Amino acid sequence: xxxxxxxxxxxxxxxxxxxxxxxxxxxxxxxxxxxxxxxxxxxxxxxxxxxxxxxxxxxxxxxxxxxxxxxxxxxxxxxxxxxxxxxxxxxxxxxxxxxxxxxxxxxxxxxxxxxxxxxxxxxxxxxxxxxxxxxxxxxxxxxxxxxxxxxxxxxxxxxxxxx
Amino acid sequence: xxxxxxxxxxxxxxxxxxxxxxxxxxxxxxxxxxxxxxxxxxxxxxxxxxxxxxxxxxxxxxxxxxxxxxxxxxxxxxxxxxxxxxxxxxxxxxxxxxxxxxxxxxxxxxxxxxxxxxxxxxxxxxxxxxxxxxxxxxxxxxxxxxxxxxxxxxxxxxxxxxxxxxxxxxxxxxxxxxxxxxxxxxxxxxxxxxxxxxxxxxxxxxxxxxxxxxxxxxxxx
Numbered sequence: 001x002x003x004x005x006x007x008x009x010x011x012x013x014x015x016x017x018x019x020x021x022x023x024x025x026x027x028x029x030x031x032x033x034x035x036x037x038x039x040x041x042x043x044x045x046x047x048x049x050x051x052x053x054x055x056x057x058x059x060x061x062x063x064x065x066x067x068x069x070x071x072x073x074x075x076x077x078x079x080x081x082x083x084x085x086x087x088x089x090x091x092x093x094x095x096x097x098x099x100x101x102x103x104x105x106x107x108x109x110x111x112x113x114x115x116x117x118x119x120x121x122x123x124x125x126x127x128x129x130x131x132x133x134x135x136x137x138x139x140x141x142x143x144x145x146x147x148x149x150x151x152x153x154x155x156x157x158x159x160x161x162x163x
Numbered sequence: 164x165x166x167x168x169x170x171x172x173x174x175x176x177x178x179x180x181x182x183x184x185x186x187x188x189x190x191x192x193x194x195x196x197x198x199x200x201x202x203x204x205x206x207x208x209x210x211x212x213x214x215x216x217x218x219x220x221x222x223x224x225x226x227x228x229x230x231x232x233x234x235x236x237x238x239x240x241x242x243x244x245x246x247x248x249x250x251x252x253x254x255x256x257x258x259x260x261x262x263x264x265x266x267x268x269x270x271x272x273x274x275x276x277x278x279x280x281x282x283x284x285x286x287x288x289x290x291x292x293x294x295x296x297x298x299x300x301x302x303x304x305x306x307x308x309x310x311x312x313x314x315x316x317x318x319x320x321x322x323x324x325x326x327x328x329x330x331x332x333x334x335x336x337x338x339x340x341x342x343x344x345x346x347x348x349x350x351x352x353x354x355x356x357x358x359x360x361x362x363x364x365x366x367x368x369x370x371x372x373x374x375x376x377x378x379x380x381x382x383x384x
Contacts, residue, residue: 007183016174042173049177051317053184054249063251071250071319 002057016045023069030073035142036080043072083144110160118153121146187316190245190252197241197312201305201332205339212297212343220342229272230338236265237334244309244327248316273357276349291355294344298359301339306332306363310371318375325371326364333363 004012023044024037031037047068055064111119117139124135125146136146187193220226239262246252309328318324337360344356 004181005184005186007181009178009181012181013174013178016177020170020174038169041170045173045177047317049180051250052181054187054317056186056189056249059251063253064249065251067250067319068317 001052001055001061005052005055019065020045023065026066026069027073031076036076040069040073040076043076044069047072083148106161107157110157113160114153114156117149118156121149122153122157125150187249190242190249193245193312194238194242197245197305197309198238200308201335204301204304208301209339209343214343214345216345217342225272225275226341229269230341232265232268232272233334233338233341236262236269237331237338239265240327240334241309241331244313244324244331245316247320247324247327248313248318250317250319270357273349273352276347276352278350279348282350287351290346291351294340294346294351294355295359297343298333298336298340298356302332302336302363305335306367310367310374313371314375314377318371321375322368322372325375326368328371329364329367330360332367333360336360 001015004015020041024041027037027040027044031040048065051068055061111122114122120139121135124130124138125132130138132143132146136143139146139149141149188196214220239258243254243258243262246254306329309332310325313324313328337356340356344351346352
């Protein structure tokens with residue numbers, strides 16, 4: 001790490017490659033979800049990178065590293081709890097009135113204006129009639145994340161269509 | 164999710180950005196620098212407000228104990244704040260115990276002060292607001308200096324680090340103010356000397372929780 005602090009990129013790469021499996025192994029004890037694990041692992045390495053100037057070579061490396069990993073995991077847990085609380089509030093997805101299969105050109109136009117993930121969520125749930133679980137599986141995200149996307153889509157559509 | 168390519172990509176990105184960084188000084192060294200700043204402010208600014216009976220007060224054992232205890236507490240609080248800015252540091256029991264003991268001594272010595280019941284509100288606030296103003300002038304530089312020092316590190320518990328910084332800066336300013344203010348009265352000391360330390364600590368914690376986490380989204384170099 002001391003060499004990495006001095007700008008030795010090879011040493012830094014070796015270090016990151018060496019600690020990667022250790023950090024992952026440690027995080028696996030706390031996180032079971034693969035997506036969460038990847039997120040926290042990435043946060044840990046990015047935080048380590050931004051805090052690398054704080055490492056003191058005269059002190060042990062592990063407490064420094066695991067303090068960063070623990071903090072990244074705790075931050076992630078807090079964010080997740082906040083998100084979950086919000087997801088509960090939109091459990092009952094609002095209905096969007098559709099008339100048969102041919103929907104208004106204005107709606108089609110508004111849908112095109114949405115970001116792709118939101119458009120997909122809306123289309124799967126309201127046009128294709130998929131369940132939240134099926135739509136989430138198809139999008140490769142958690143059901144909660146899909147609900148959030150759908151909720152944002154409804155909100156954006158309401159704003160775009162003025163109702 | 165654990166495809167080698169995904170992890171390699173992240174490592175590549177970090178390695179590409181791995182410019183040399185200036186290593187943070189040890190907390191003990193940074194504390195000395197900060198104490199020098201506090202001393203400088205106390206000499207330059209505090210000297211203008213110094214109480215006329217300071218020489219006599221310095222012969223009072225209880226005053227000396229109070230000042231010494233608060234100096235120790237302020238210094239150790241500053242040290243703990245700076246340690247909090249380095250991941251992996253644990254608060255030592257001895258340090259925490261010493262801080263609690265010294266603060267208790269200061270609190271007990273404050274409680275021994277006489278109460279003057281003859282204050283009118285006008286006079287009470289006239290003296291008090293002057294002390295508040297002087298406290299604000301004296302604490303500004305040490306407080307901001309310490310918060311910037313924390314920001315230069317990587318405080319994982321931002322609120323706690325900033326609370327310690329606030330307590331340290333306001334605590335040492337309390338000592339300087341005791342050398343400036345002649346009013347030895349419980350209500351005055353409680354409201355205009357001790358309360359600012361508590362409010363400053365809380366304010367610092369709030370500011371820190373808001374501002375310090377930004378180290379995560381910026382480069383340290």
